[in-house]
Amino acid sequence: MRRVIFVLLAMLAAPAAAQHAVHQPPGSSCTEVSLRCASAVTPWAAPDGTLWLAFAAAGQVAVARAEAPGWVQVVSGPPAAIDDNGEARPKVFADGKGLVLVTWTVRKEQAFSGQAWIARSADGGRSFEPARPLSNDPVSQRFEVAGLLPDGTLVLVWIDKRAGAAAKRAGQAYAGAAVVAAWSKDGGRTFEREQVVADHSCECCRLALAPTGDGGLALAWRHVFEGGVRDHAVARLDAKGLGAPARLAVDDWPVQACPHHGPALTVAADGGWHAAWFTKGRARQGLFGARSMDGGQSWSQPEPIGDQARRPGHPALLAAPSGLWRAWKEFDGETSAVKVQHSGDGGVSWDAARVVATTAEASDHPQLVNSGGRAMLSWASRAEGWRLLGLEGP
Structure with missing residues (x-):
């Protein structure tokens, strides 16, 4: 069994003399823009080796770098109601050549609605242009994700309610929301077009986006x-x-409510697509995984993930040089635990699940990242703070 290497980067915003404080529960009075006060932290490993972190705290959005303790850059405007509940979260994208993009959503009063924002840096994060709305459409944008095509085209995708609003004005029924994509040839400075690419998406579940290795991006949505x-x-x-x-699978889950539970997706070096998702359908219930070897057109029989008695959910997937990794969270009524599994044969089989972190307090969804060629788990919890755990070892 691989040894878990534990690395705690001391929340990056605290000086050495105050590092012990970052382990304490932030409480309701936590008003500083630091990782100590963040409830959701999203990592991004850039091609140049930089490990970026995006988070919200005290109503503002900021980025940090794991390699630069103490460096935190606020990129948003005045404090606002930031979507940072695990399913929705600030995100960072960096190309390793100077471009850094940070995206997030500010909640609106209407349920399951928000306005997505973007902040852009062209100098490696040393400075950011003023934040601006991701779209000029006034209705709603949430759950934004970013990807890069081989020719340098930046693609942003999000859940959008403009089609439903138009249908309502026309007196027509419209289920859910829509998936909208926008393309940029200049690193997010401008976007050539916004296009509804899929009608009738779930309005409250995150998207999953991953490079396919053949010039495209793999997209999954509820x-x-x-x-x-x-x-x-x-x-x-x-x-x-x-x-x-x-x-992806015929789970047959008829529900007139929001599951708040989006999918995970990654594409391996051999071209295999791998997905993980949660369902309470009539065909199956729980957390499941499957793989596709034909570009997502057909999928293997769903296999259960985790201990179904402990309510497994909120999965993460990663294709790393060492193979495939998947992580998820379980809850036994008192303690939340993050479990991981590794596959060295393209997802045909998986090692036994093992617990790598626990908490008795509120916690974020687990995040997986390939940092320095190694699989890492990023996880934030109220009591323990942000943790980065190496999943590989002798």
Whole structure:
């Protein structure tokens, strides 16, 4: 069994003399813009080796670098109601050549609605342009994700309510929201177009986006199928738009409510697509995984993940040089635990699940990142703070 290497980077915003304080629960009076006060931390490993972190604290959004303790850059405007509940969270994207983008959502009063924002740096994060709305559409944008095509085209994708609002004005029914994509040829300075690429998505579940290795991006989302069934769909996205969607699995979950539980997706070096998702369908219930070897058009039989008695959920997937990794969170009524599994044969089989972190307090969803060629788990919890755990070892 691989030895877990534990690395705590002392919350990056605290000086050496105050590092012990970052382990303490922030409480309701935590008003500083630091990782100590963050409830959701999103990592991004840039090609140049920099490990970026995006987070919200005290109503503002900031970025930090794991390699630069004490460096924190606030990128948002005045304090606002930031979406940082685990499912929705600030995110950072960096190309390793100077471009750094930070995206986040400010909640609106209407349920399941928000306005997505973007802040851009062209000098490696030393300075950021003033934050601006991601879209000029006034209705709602949430759950934004970013990807890069081989020609340098930046693609942003999000859940959007403009199509539903238009249908309502026309007196027509419209289930859920829509998936909208925008393409930029200048690193996010401008976007050539915004396009609805899929109607009838779940309005409250995160998206998953991953490079395919063949010039495109793999996209997964929870879709509202006929009869209000909220199962998952996948498709390939490129400069031309979205390819024909395929159903990930027929879970048959008819629900007129928000699951708040989006999918995870990664593409391995051999071209295999790997997904993990949660369902309470009539066909199966719990957390499941599957793989596709034909670009997402057909999928293996779903296999259960985790201990179903401990309510496994909120999965993360990673294709690393050492193989495939998956992580998820379980809860036994008192303690939350993050478990991980490794596959060295392209997802055909998986090692036994093992616990790598626990907490008795509120916690973020687990995040996996390939940092320095090694698989790492990023996890924030109220009592312990932010932790970065190495999953590989002798």
